Amino acid sequence: MMAELLTTTALPIMLVGAMVGIASSAVGTFLVLRGNSMLSDAISHSIVFGIVIVWLLTKQQSGPVQLIGAALTGLLTVLLTEALASTKRVKQDTAIGLVFPALFSIGVLLLNIYANDVHIDTHTVLLGEIGFVWLDTLDIFGLPIPQALVSMSVMTLLNYAFIGLFYKELKLATFDPALAKTFGFMPSILFYVLLMLTSSTAVAAFDAVGAVLFIAFAIVPASAAYLLTDRLWMMFIIGALISIASSISGYYLAVYLNVSIGGMMAVMTGVFLMLAFLAGPRYGVITQLVKRQRARQAPVEPPPSV
């Protein structure tokens, strides 16, 4: 039964989509809370540079080496950005806008130069194609499991292991970095590890959804969750649920319209964000309007007479 389900294309694609979402929104939650969301944009672009360099050094296009290479590239991006910003000559956002296009450009040019013997093209890196994940499978317990599903599951486990182990520290470092520092939690080291995990997740997600759509999976479910709850652990659960819902609805819509599956999944995350933005029970725009309306219509008590 299980083998049958996995050999049809629908389930593996949806599973991979959901896994990409769960792994990315886990790290994305912290990025959104810390106000560093655009670092996921920077990392997912500059990673092209990392992929090419690692390929030039080891001739490996995927696997653990690429994941480690990606983690280091992500770290490099952040360190370069911070180095530029620390000169006080440019602002943080300008620094981000300078670093990642430069790394991306170097990556594209290297691809240009070695175009004849490399099979990575920027198009696949940026756009990915989740529709083909079932072509590349590994046999585990006699079941053909898509490779992307394996790597995404590993990343999900890694991300949640890190978050689980350092939950208290991460929470404090996110909401009160100064206090975390006085406790000796080293908030900046925690943050660097988080960004390395973000980069590795990005590389693992590339085959499936590509660089730009990875940003959608990292930021959008987490942002929607942020509009729905005040609890950190709830954000992870809501983020994961939105990811799963987006993957399933995105898949069927994409098949129905005959368009990019990964793209449609990302669009669906946007739909959920809009829903949370408009109809969220506490912070939604409509709720706020209704509240204001009620407050206006409530009978005004006369001021106590003196």
Add this chain to the structure above:
Amino acid sequence: MVWLELLSDYTFQNVVMGASLLGLISGPLGCFAVLRRQSLLGDAISHAALPGICLSFIITGSRDIGGIIIGSLITGSAAALIMLMLTRLSRLKTDAGLGACLSIFFAVGIVLLTYIQSTNNASQGGLEAFLFGQAAATLRSDLWVMGSITLVTLLLLAVFWKQAKLVTFDAEYARTLGMPITVIEASLTAMVALAVVVGLQMVGVILMAAMIVAPAAAARQWSRHLGGMLTIAAGVGIVSGVSGATISTLSRGLATGPLIVLTATAIVLISLALAPGRGLLWGVIKHYRQKSALKKQQLLYALYKHSADPSCAPSTLGSRRMFNKLKQQGYLTRSPRGATPSDGGWGLTAQGQAEARRVVAAFEELAS
């Protein structure tokens, strides 16, 4: 000879003119984006242009540049507006708003792109070129359109110069003067979208972000005035555009967009290091000058005040080079009368005494 051939090459002429126009518009408008701390807005707008390009293709059925410009302008501005809405009406911060808009609009673009591909339209070719830019495909007619947009944008900027300047540096004051600051901010954002449109063909959706940020960041180092900054940014934009295009043509096969971006980045790095006043290199030099001046003062102070105290023997205070330098300046002399062995045979000259007295006086004034 190569150069002559190159200059008369029709494609090369087009590419160079296109790159110059791109620099001319993205530099000045980027200045406003960078100064208003919206450096990454250009990134979001350029990604959001993709669905517009696809929509215009679906509607008009051709790669007509007019339609593409209108389409990308509409979706680019829509993304910027939704970003503003998300951040103003909810508790999402700017970065999350930007990232969400960028990725969702780009996703819509990808969906539309695959929709176009699935309908198998023969004239779709070249649509994907907008992702990475395809400078060599620039046509003379495209240049006219790009040129007019640039001209109109710069004219608008000149007309509303005062308003744009005030809103950028002191929006609150502008509001008290009764300026429609929302309108001005929205138009500045829309103009960034215009610059993005001009750059799409040249460097592509993804690298356009750098063309907004880099020239402005470089220019900021050289000038403290908005006018000067804009002029320099335009110059940096043109220089990086033209040199990137030239290198790309000479090297045959290297993509134009990345080369333009890397040239601009190199100019930023040079500016950061060398710009007068703000350059990091000058800072380092100044630091070392101050350090050596301080050393010199310490040395003179020690020789003047404590020459008898062996625990602050001057030889522990400075290197031999320092001593020789001061000797050359006429402050020190070797083995003068009254020099003790703990001085290592060094003593102050009359000139040195005077200078040391000045140092001591300055120091004591500071201490009191």
